[in-house]
Amino acid sequence: MPTTYSQTSDLQEKRKKYVPKGVSNGNLTIAHKAFGATVTDVDNNEWIDFAGAIGTLNVGHSHPKVSEAVKNQVDKFLHPGFNVIMYDSYLNLAEKLCQITPGDFDKQAIFFNSGAEAVENAVKMARRYTKRPAVVSFVRGYHGRTNLTMGMTSKVKPYKFGFGPFAPEIYQAPFPFMYHKPAGMTEDQYVDQVIQDFEDFFIATVAPEMVACIVMEPVQGEGGFVIPPKKFVQAVSRFCKDHGIVFVADEIQTGFGRTGKLFAIEHFDVTPDLITISKSLAAGLPLSGVVGKTEILNVADPGELGGTYAGNPVACAAALAVIDVIEDEKLVVKAEILGQKIEDKLKELSSNHDFVGDIRRLGAMVACEIVEDRFSKKPNKTKTAQIVKYANENGLLLLSAGLKGNVIRFLAPLVITDEELTKGLAILEKAFK
Numbered sequence: 263m264p265t266t267y268s269q270t271s272d273l274q275e276k277r278k279k280y281v282p283k284g285v286s287n288g289n290l291t292i293a294h295k296a297f298g299a300t301v302t303d304v305d306n307n308e309w310i311d312f313a314g315a316i317g318t319l320n321v322g323h324s325h326p327k328v329s330e331a332v333k334n335q336v337d338k339f340l341h342p343g344f345n346v347i348m349y350d351s352y353l354n355l356a357e358k359l360c361q362i363t364p365g366d367f368d369k370q371a372i373f374f375n376s377g378a379e380a381v382e383n384a385v386k387m388a389r390r391y392t393k394r395p396a397v398v399s400f401v402r403g404y405h406g407r408t409n410l411t412m413g414m415t416s417k418v419k420p421y422k423f424g425f426g427p428f429a430p431e432i433y434q435a436p437f438p439f440m441y442h443k444p445a446g447m448t449e450d451q452y453v454d455q456v457i458q459d460f461e462d463f464f465i466a467t468v469a470p471e472m473v474a475c476i477v478m479e480p481v482q483g484e485g486g487f488v489i490p491p492k493k494f495v496q497a498v499s500r501f502c503k504d505h506g507i508v509f510v511a512d513e514i515q516t517g518f519g520r521t522g523k524l525f526a527i528e529h530f531d532v533t534p535d536l537i538t539i540s541k542s543l544a545a546g547l548p549l550s551g552v553v554g555k556t557e558i559l560n561v562a563d564p565g566e567l568g569g570t571y572a573g574n575p576v577a578c579a580a581a582l583a584v585i586d587v588i589e590d591e592k593l594v595v596k597a598e599i600l601g602q603k604i605e606d607k608l609k610e611l612s613s614n615h616d617f618v619g620d621i622r623r624l625g626a627m628v629a630c631e632i633v634e635d636r637f638s639k640k641p642n643k644t645k646t647a648q649i650v651k652y653a654n655e656n657g658l659l660l661l662s663a664g665l666k667g668n669v670i671r672f673l674a675p676l677v678i679t680d681e682e683l684t685k686g687l688a689i690l691e692k693a694f695k
């Protein structure tokens with residue numbers, strides 16, 4: 263039975279009364295159904311989806327092949343528990359991920375439920391493997407909302423404030439931000455400076471021989487789609503190799519074709535020891551994983567890793583279908599084409615709007631930094647919030663990001679049609695006006 267308007271307001275009231283306000287909602291309508299890059303609410307309004315459940319839907323909502331795989335699995339069994347009895351989808355997905363992730367070495371894969379859980383387990387395995395305690399993440403990084411990953415995350419409010427104390431032995435290293443380099447420096451000088459700061463960090467803050475792993479987002483996601491220069495990523499990778507530190511690429515937001523490569527780290531010509539994955543891995547079903555060197559993953563003894571729901575068969579079946587869709591529909595190639603179209607539109611808008619500061623992208627991971635003016639580059643969080651609010655009240659699901667809340671990010675499904683894209687960009691244009 264279709265839901266009526268009064269049911270919408272009833273549900274909004276329930277949300278207020280029964281769900282803590284700590285869970286934010288960008289949009290206050292109630293979803294009824296979704297397909298591709300369009301969500302329809304219970305009042306039959308359509309929303310173009312540029313948020314993709316925060317980067318979860320590279321293959322789009324309700325992809326028929328994913329839905330079919332899920333339905334087939336549901337008819338067989340929901341969850342016998344991998345620790346209790348094994349099933350094929352877990353094993354086939356582990357094999358497939360070992361084949362498609364970068365690295366010409368023996369690999370294994372293990373599954374969990376959320377991104378944060380994958381990061382926690384990458385740290386856990388790196389600590390056991392290296393027998394060292396410390397963890398290094400980066401300024402502006404984001405790795406989750408559990409205690410350990412909160413500690414690894416930047417942006418005190420809203421992610422950390424009042425939620426401590428945090429786990430010890432977590433350190434945040436410097437990370438370059440090309441748009442905000444000091445005015446007097448060339449790009450090369452700035453990158454060399456940050457590399458120097460990064461190396462000095464291991465003199466001033468934590469000794470390298472204490473560090474189990476360095477966890478890096480190849481493109482900082484929540485931090486505002488900040489793309490590091492290749493030279494920096496290569497310096498970090500080399501530093502890890504020189505000091506026996508496990509290099510973990512957190513590809514939870516950047517993975518599965520988003521950046522125009524299957525994994526973003528491939529843009530930088532380095533090979534991480536471990537990769538954490540989630541979000542677009544299973545098109546909306548809760549699934550995450552760690553893939554990487556067997557010598558690291560295989561070091562824990564039976565019972566030391568896992569979890570009740572970890573590697574749920576329905577989610578694994580969805581993930582196998584997702585990987586097929588990415589390959590069959592050439593979504594890695596499509597990401598670059600989509601990203602270019604969004605960039606072109608943003609460039610056009612920037613000629614009329616002085617508040618468009620930086621436009622940056624890797625594939626379809628596109629962002630636009632909103633500033634007071636292009637000279638001062640001062641963040642304009644208020645205008646960013648106004649643009650996002652207008653979009654979310656007028657048919658476009660849109661997200662912000664950035665340490666200073668002044669970045670608009672684009673995570674539209676890679677299967678978005680030209681018609682959906684044109685419609686979404688037209689709403690964006692109005693929002694900018």
Ligand code: PMP
Binds near residue numbers: 513515
């Ligand atoms: N790492 C990165 C890079 C992320 O973007 C996120 C989620 N935004 C996480 C970890 C945490 O994932 P989850 O919310 O599923 O715990």
